[in-house]
Amino acid sequence: MSTAPGRTRGSVVPALSRTEGWKLVSHPIFLVGVAMPLLGSAVFVGSIINGSAVSWEEDGWMAAVGVLMLGIMTMVATNNAALRDRRSHTAEQHASLPVRPPIRTSGLLAATLWPTCVAALLLASVVVIGALQDLTPSGIELIHLIGFVVSVLLLGAIGIALAAWAPSPFVAPVVAWFVLFVTPGETPAAWHSLIPWETVGETDLAVWHLVYVFGLTAVVAVIALAKTARARSLLVPALISVAIVVTAGVVLLDRTCPVGGVCLL
Amino acid sequence: MQQATIDLTGVEKRFGAVRALDGVTIGIGPGVTGLLGPNGAGKTTMMRIAATVLAPDGGTLRLLDRDPTDADDRVEIRRRLGYLPQEPGFYQRFTAFEFVDYVAILKEMSDRRSRHEEVRRVLEIAGLADVSNRKVKALSGGMRRRLAFAQALLRDPELLLLDEPTAGLDPEQRLRFRELVSNLPNHPTVVLSTHITEDITALCERVIVVAEGVIRFDGSPETLAATASGRVWLAESADPRATLSWRMGDGRHRHIGDPPVDAEMTTPTIDDAYLLMVGSVRGDREAAA
Numbered sequence: 273m274s275t276a277p278g279r280t281r282g283s284v285v286p287a288l289s290r291t292e293g294w295k296l297v298s299h300p301i302f303l304v305g306v307a308m309p310l311l312g313s314a315v316f317v318g319s320i321i322n323g324s325a326v327s328w329e330e331d332g333w334m335a336a337v338g339v340l341m342l343g344i345m346t347m348v349a350t351n352n353a354a355l356r357d358r359r360s361h362t363a364e365q366h367a368s369l370p371v372r373p374p375i376r377t378s379g380l381l382a383a384t385l386w387p388t389c390v391a392a393l394l395l396a397s398v399v400v401i402g403a404l405q406d407l408t409p410s411g412i413e414l415i416h417l418i419g420f421v422v423s424v425l426l427l428g429a430i431g432i433a434l435a436a437w438a439p440s441p442f443v444a445p446v447v448a449w450f451v452l453f454v455t456p457g458e459t460p461a462a463w464h465s466l467i468p469w470e471t472v473g474e475t476d477l478a479v480w481h482l483v484y485v486f487g488l489t490a491v492v493a494v495i496a497l498a499k500t501a502r503a504r505s506l507l508v509p510a511l512i513s514v515a516i517v518v519t520a521g522v523v524l525l526d527r528t529c530p531v532g533g534v535c536l537l
Numbered sequence: 538m539q540q541a542t543i544d545l546t547g548v549e550k551r552f553g554a555v556r557a558l559d560g561v562t563i564g565i566g567p568g569v570t571g572l573l574g575p576n577g578a579g580k581t582t583m584m585r586i587a588a589t590v591l592a593p594d595g596g597t598l599r600l601l602d603r604d605p606t607d608a609d610d611r612v613e614i615r616r617r618l619g620y621l622p623q624e625p626g627f628y629q630r631f632t633a634f635e636f637v638d639y640v641a642i643l644k645e646m647s648d649r650r651s652r653h654e655e656v657r658r659v660l661e662i663a664g665l666a667d668v669s670n671r672k673v674k675a676l677s678g679g680m681r682r683r684l685a686f687a688q689a690l691l692r693d694p695e696l697l698l699l700d701e702p703t704a705g706l707d708p709e710q711r712l713r714f715r716e717l718v719s720n721l722p723n724h725p726t727v728v729l730s731t732h733i734t735e736d737i738t739a740l741c742e743r744v745i746v747v748a749e750g751v752i753r754f755d756g757s758p759e760t761l762a763a764t765a766s767g768r769v770w771l772a773e774s775a776d777p778r779a780t781l782s783w784r785m786g787d788g789r790h791r792h793i794g795d796p797p798v799d800a801e802m803t804t805p806t807i808d809d810a811y812l813l814m815v816g817s818v819r820g821d822r823e824a825a826a
Contacts, residue, residue, distance in 0.1 A: 287647045291639055295630075361626035365688075367590040369643040370615040376643070 284371050288379025293386030296349050296428075302387060305345025309338030309391065313398045320405045328402070328409040328417075335398050336420045339391045340469050343424040344448045346387040347431035351444035354380055354435030374501035377432060381493050384428030391424045415478040416471045422485045423469045427451070429492040436499035465524040472528065480523045487516030541566045541599075542696050542726035543587050548596035550582050550750075557582040559750040560596065565728060569718060571741035571758070572730040575815050579750040580730040581623050584700045587728065588620040601696060616645065619694035623701050623730075625685035629674040633665055633684055636673055640688040655691060662717060663687035679710045686714070690721075697727045703736055715739050734808045744807070746814055753814055758807050765805035765813050770796040780816050 312334035319325040357363045464470050468485045490513035541564030550558040557579045574580045585591035589605050603610035637656045646652040663683040703711045746754035780794030
């Protein structure tokens with residue numbers, strides 16, 4: 273028998289993530305999201321250049337908040353991508369293909385690195401411009417910036433998990449609204465350190481917060497995969513990611529509670 | 538004896554109270570086989586079962602000499618089959634190339650260069666090379682149908698399942714499709730589900746007639762046509778004794794059914810035989826009711 277053309281070589285996940293990643297960063301919703309940190313960065317760069325910028329904390333927040341907005345748009349875009357089969361009626365066609373649904377979900381999860389890289393590049397370019405004008409972010413400011421970038425990854429994964437468990441195009445915009453307007457105001461102050469896109473005041477706590485956000489991203493990825501993957505294959509990643517989130521969460525709560533442990537109640 | 542590519546034994550499928558397939562036993566090997574039957578006959582159910590997207594309720598099924606109920610075997614079968622569903626879906630924002638490329642990835646072609654070569658090859662076969670950079674939403678209905686056909690051809694499948702591939706195609710596109718199927722390399726097993734009898738006559742060496750979930754005929758198109766021998770006649774006017782009759786372009790009437798003694802008999806076509814067969818199934822059902 274002749275060899276079939278286009279032989280398999282290596283994993284399908286990188287190939288899928290390249291295609292999905294490119295589609296994500298060229299998605300109109302994502303491009304609207306890019307405009308926000310661009311605008312915030314432009315204002316900040318303007319104040320750096322005219323010498324009115326004092327610090328990252330006081331003047332650079334618009335760029336960082338813009339990145340959060342980019343994350344929210346990424347969530348809507350990944351949700352949209354994950355619901356593509358449902359919308360396009362391609363589910364039957366794709367069910368006859370050898371790549372299994374968890375591999376496709378993994379490819380889409382890996383594709384969220386693309387918008388994350390866009391966010392990182394945007395902020396990195398502002399950092400470089402600031403550094404050229406002697407406005408370098410402090411250690412904690414840098415950790416906060418990294419935290420905002422990781423939030424893009426987290427929000428992208430949330431969009432995919434929502435599509436898996438609540439497959440409706442209306443869910444992600446509602447969650448986006450919740451992230452934007454409800455969470456910070458409605459959460460008790462003691463719990464603020466557990467909000468992924470909040471900042472915490474001390475350097476070591478900021479590192480724990482970053483670990484917490486990474487762990488949370490892994491938990492959400494496991495939840496997204498749990499819809500179609502075999503439970504046994506997810507057990508170890510689930511345990512590790514939950515352990516990271518719980519450990520980092522306890523440390524954060526313990527340190528940010530006015531009276532040790534009381535706020536846990 | 539050569540192993541059949543599709544081997545169904547007593548396969549059953551129900552959708553609620555409707556029995557879509559009722560103990561179907563059949564083996565299909567290399568070459569083009571036509572699946573003919575009226576709407577709701579069970580053709581699409583058979584195609585979906587053969588494409589591994591639907592599991593039968595009863596009976597046994599082997600595809601490409603593997604057991605589709607086994608997860609590893611099922612993946613291997615899917616690597617070697619191409620499927621064009623009755624109502625294919627498309628990603629509207631993708632270009633034709635991107636869409637087929639995406640399907641190629643889902644067919645485990647991870648190496649970019651060879652995958653792109655393969656995508657260009659199938660687009661060329663489907664006659665879509667010139668519009669490969671055009672968005673799917675900008676393609677005509679016929680082009681989309683050919684795009685769906687192109688994705689089914691990826692990796693030269695050994696089993697190609699085409700569910701009503703020529704629906705909505707204009708005559709030229711239909712002829713082009715016939716040319717494509719008849720020139721497929723490596724002599725795959727092609728199953729063509731249709732109710733367009735011209736496609737069967739033009740392409741198939743074997744035809745299976747399905748009605749109400751049961752196989753009513755299995756043989757060559759010529760043999761199918763021959764089942765209507767002595768039951769097709771021509772007359773100057775309508776004949777109430779005919780099961781079915783229609784006025785032709787030359788003004789005469791073509792009748793099928795039980796002819797009168799003095800009838801001017803004519804050579805039956807596959808259409809005549811099919812209509813008689815499906816009509817008798819319907820008649821039996823009505824009589825039973």
